[in-house]
Amino acid sequence: MKYTSTLIAVKDMEKSKQFYHDVLNLDVIADFGANVTLTGGIALQTLDSWKGFIHKRDDEIVFENNAFELYFEEDDMDTFIAKLTNIIDIEYVHPLFEHSWGQRVVRFYDLDKHIIEVGENMNMVIKRFIDGGLSIEETAARMDVPIDYIKLSLE
Template sequence: MKYITTLIAVKDMEKSKKFYHDVLGLEVVADFGANVALTGGISLQTADTWKDFIYKQESDIIFGNNAGELYFEEDDIDSFVEKLNSFDIEYVHPLIEHSWGQRAVRFYDPDKHIIEVGENMAMVIKRFMKSGLSVEETAERLYASVEYVMGCLEGRG
């Protein structure tokens, strides 16, 4: 068994391709018209064809149900949020800091699928270390092991 992709239904393929390219920097790997594969392991399928695959009516496809998200990480979260603000984006929430110290923003794509972009954990660790925390204190703040922190610092995380 091998995991291949996450597929999401979209109402307007061209609008979705533009959004995922312009906002998240994803490129089209394969374009079959009603199905498009993007870099990062995401595929878009037109809602019109998706309904037939799952033997449902288009009205049975529920957009904006807030039951899942596509998760990305970004090294420079501040620059990403600045870029994000240049788009007409509907936010789930603005940039926040989670209890473990990772900063993240959540917003909707054109079909109300939630997108989360979180700060790369190695960058969180470096930020904590730069602020004067020890490896042990950083691990405690992250609710993680010292081994995890060391792995991230060594590029294995």
């Protein structure tokens, strides 16, 4: 068995394709109308076709359930946050913040209230700490990870 992709139901396919392209730089790989595959292993399915596949009514499909998220990593968080700031219609779950291990993250909703998390690439967190003057040992302690993890990331 092989995991292939994550599929999410969307209310407006054209707007969703545009959102994922404009915000997350995902491109359409295959477009079958009611089903669209994007780069990164995400598939969009129209709500109408999805309801038919799973034999559910409109009132049985729950958006904005806050029970899962699509997770992305970004090398340049500052540039990404500046880009988000220029997009007027972004509804945030929370603004940019830093976890205890040093990774900066932001969470926001897509057009159908699916949560998207964009986290700073962990190698970039390590680089930021090392460039900021921390030693390998101090970086490992700051991030609560083994020293070998830091060393491997720096190779």
